[in-house]
Amino acid sequence: MTSVARSLAARVAVASAPSRGSERKPPTAASRGRIRAVRAMGYESNIPPTRGQPGRFGDGGGGLILPGDDRYDPGMVKGIPSPSNPGGKSGFDPRTGTGGPGQLPGGYEAPPKPGSEKDPNAAFAPFRPPSEYLDTDPQGFLKEDDQMSFLRLRNRAGMWYQLAPILPKLMRSGFLPDDIFDETGIEPREQSLWQTWTSTRGSLLNDPRFPDEKLEYFDDEYNGAPCLSHLQYLTNDERPPAAEFVVDQQFSPDQTKELIKAFEIRRAHASQAKGFGTTPGEIMAFKMWRDVQEVQRYEGMGRVEELVEKGKRYAESDSAVQRLEALRDAWSMDLSEGSDLMEGGLFAKAQADAKANISTVRLDPEELAFRPVPYLGPMESLSVEKVIAVQPVARTGVFNTFVPQGAKEWIAMPAWAALASAQIPFAILVSNTGKLSGAGDLSQREEPATLVVDKAANTPGPGNYYLVARESSIQLAGGKGAVVIDVYPGRECMDIERNGQGTVIGRVVLAVRAPGGTGDGMTTEFVA
Known part of the structure; x- marks a missing residue:
C-alpha cells in the first residue's frame, strides 16, 4: 500500500471512531496547530466520515483508484510505460502471449515473410526456405x-x-x-x-x-x-x-x-547449354565452358587449359567433355605458331608496339650547371704526386662530356660563381675545420668540410686564403712531402714564402660543408 493510501486510511479510521466526551483530552499546542492548518485549507476541524467526495464513479468513490480497490483492473498496468516496458501497450504480455515481436494487436500473428507461408494456398516463393x-x-x-x-x-x-x-x-x-x-x-x-x-x-x-x-x-x-x-x-x-x-x-x-x-548462368543461358546436363557437375562444366570464351588473348593458352581441365573434372557426360575439348582446340589453332593471333605473333607484337614508350625529357641549362673536380682525399695524406697529377678538365659537346685525367676520384659540384673562377681546381677533405690554423671564421667551426683549391693561383695576395706546405720541404717538380699543410691568410703566406718557410700550393676557393637536416646539428648555411 502506498503512502497516500495509508494516509487516507488513517484519516478514515479517525473519522469513523466514536467520540467520548469523558475521554477527550485537552488540546495540546501541536494539535491546535494542526486544527488551524486544516481550517486554513478550507475544511472543518472534523474529517468527513466518507471515503471521498462524490465523483464520476458514484458517491464516496472519488477519482483515485488504488490497488485493492474494487475498481482496480490489473490488465491496465501493461499499458503504462515503464523502464521495462517503454512501449506501453505494445509490450509483451506473458499472461496472454500477445504484444510480442511479430504479432499484431489482439494477438494475431503478423503476415509471414516470403518463402515461409504455411498455408498451401498462399503465394509460393521457391527461393527461400521456410x-x-x-x-x-x-x-x-x-x-x-x-x-x-x-x-x-x-x-x-x-x-x-x-x-x-x-x-x-x-x-x-x-x-x-x-x-x-x-x-x-x-x-x-x-x-x-x-x-x-x-x-x-x-x-x-x-x-x-x-x-x-x-x-x-x-x-x-x-x-x-x-x-x-x-x-x-x-x-x-x-x-x-x-x-x-x-x-x-x-x-x-x-x-x-x-x-x-x-x-x-545455366538458367540465363539455357539455349547455349547444348550437350551439358542439369546436374550440378554438368552445370559447373558449362560455367567453365562459358569462362573459356571470356579469356583474353594476352592470358594465353595457359588460362584456357586451366579452365578446360577444371570443367572436365566436374563434367559427367561425354558430350560435355567434347564441347570443352573442341573449344580448347579452337583456341589452340588461333594461338598456334604462325597465326597472327598467336602469343608473341603479329597481333601480340602490334599490341606491344602500341603500348611501348620512351620517356623523353629536355634539360634546362641549370641542370647541366655542374663542374667535375678531382678529389685528392684527406688533407693529412696530401702528397706532392697527387697535386702534380691534377690537370685541367676540358668539357665538350652540348652535354658537357669530359675525360677524367690524373686523379682517380672525382666529385661533381654545382657551377657556383666562385668555382667557375678556378682554373685548375682540386678538392681535399678536412675532417675538422677547427684544427686549421689561420682559416679565419672557418677555424671557429668544429665540423668536416671539403676545401676546393685552385692549383693555378699559387701566388699569394692579400684578401685570400691559401693552402701552404710549411718548411718548404715540398718541391712541386718532385720531391718528398711537406711537413705541415695548413691554410693561412694571403698576407701571412707572403711572409712565409719570402722567408723561405713554406710553399703555396693554391688558393682556397670554397669551403663546402656537409648537407644539413641529418640530425648532426649542421645547417645548409653557405660559408665562403
Whole structure:
C-alpha cells in the first residue's frame, strides 16, 4: 500500500471512531496547530466520515483508484510505460502471449515473410526456405526459461543449429538482438547467420532427396555451415542436389558461391547449354565452358587449359567433355605458331608496339650547371704526386662530356660563381675545420668540410686564403712531402714564402660543408 493510501486510511479510521466526551483530552499546542492548518485549507476541524467526495464513479468513490480497490483492473498496468516496458501497450504480455515481436494487436500473428507461408494456398516463393524449422526443438531447449536459455547460449552448450531456435524464443519474450549479445556475447550478425543456416539446413533435413548422413558436413561453423548461406538462394528443387554436390566435393564457402553462380548462368543461358546436363557437375562444366570464351588473348593458352581441365573434372557426360575439348582446340589453332593471333605473333607484337614508350625529357641549362673536380682525399695524406697529377678538365659537346685525367676520384659540384673562377681546381677533405690554423671564421667551426683549391693561383695576395706546405720541404717538380699543410691568410703566406718557410700550393676557393637536416646539428648555411 502506498503512502497516500495509508494516509487516507488513517484519516478514515479517525473519522469513523466514536467520540467520548469523558475521554477527550485537552488540546495540546501541536494539535491546535494542526486544527488551524486544516481550517486554513478550507475544511472543518472534523474529517468527513466518507471515503471521498462524490465523483464520476458514484458517491464516496472519488477519482483515485488504488490497488485493492474494487475498481482496480490489473490488465491496465501493461499499458503504462515503464523502464521495462517503454512501449506501453505494445509490450509483451506473458499472461496472454500477445504484444510480442511479430504479432499484431489482439494477438494475431503478423503476415509471414516470403518463402515461409504455411498455408498451401498462399503465394509460393521457391527461393527461400521456410522459417518453420526454427520452431523445431528435438532437444527440448525451448521449454527452458529465459535465464537458462541465456546460460546455454553463453556457454554454447550445443551445436549451432540446436541453439538457433532459442533466439526467436527470446525475441518473442521481448529481447532484442543487442540484448542477447549483451547477455551471451553472440553478435547480432552471428545470430542472423544461425537463423539463416538453420532454415536452409531444415529444408535439407525434411527433403527426402538429400541423404541425412551428409548433413554432418554442415556442422562445422567455420567451413561447412557458411555454405548454407549461399545454398539458400537456390530453388527447392535445386537445393538438395547442389548441397549433396557440395558435400561430395568438400567445397569451401567460396567454391559454393561459384556453384550458385553457375546455376544462375545455366538458367540465363539455357539455349547455349547444348550437350551439358542439369546436374550440378554438368552445370559447373558449362560455367567453365562459358569462362573459356571470356579469356583474353594476352592470358594465353595457359588460362584456357586451366579452365578446360577444371570443367572436365566436374563434367559427367561425354558430350560435355567434347564441347570443352573442341573449344580448347579452337583456341589452340588461333594461338598456334604462325597465326597472327598467336602469343608473341603479329597481333601480340602490334599490341606491344602500341603500348611501348620512351620517356623523353629536355634539360634546362641549370641542370647541366655542374663542374667535375678531382678529389685528392684527406688533407693529412696530401702528397706532392697527387697535386702534380691534377690537370685541367676540358668539357665538350652540348652535354658537357669530359675525360677524367690524373686523379682517380672525382666529385661533381654545382657551377657556383666562385668555382667557375678556378682554373685548375682540386678538392681535399678536412675532417675538422677547427684544427686549421689561420682559416679565419672557418677555424671557429668544429665540423668536416671539403676545401676546393685552385692549383693555378699559387701566388699569394692579400684578401685570400691559401693552402701552404710549411718548411718548404715540398718541391712541386718532385720531391718528398711537406711537413705541415695548413691554410693561412694571403698576407701571412707572403711572409712565409719570402722567408723561405713554406710553399703555396693554391688558393682556397670554397669551403663546402656537409648537407644539413641529418640530425648532426649542421645547417645548409653557405660559408665562403
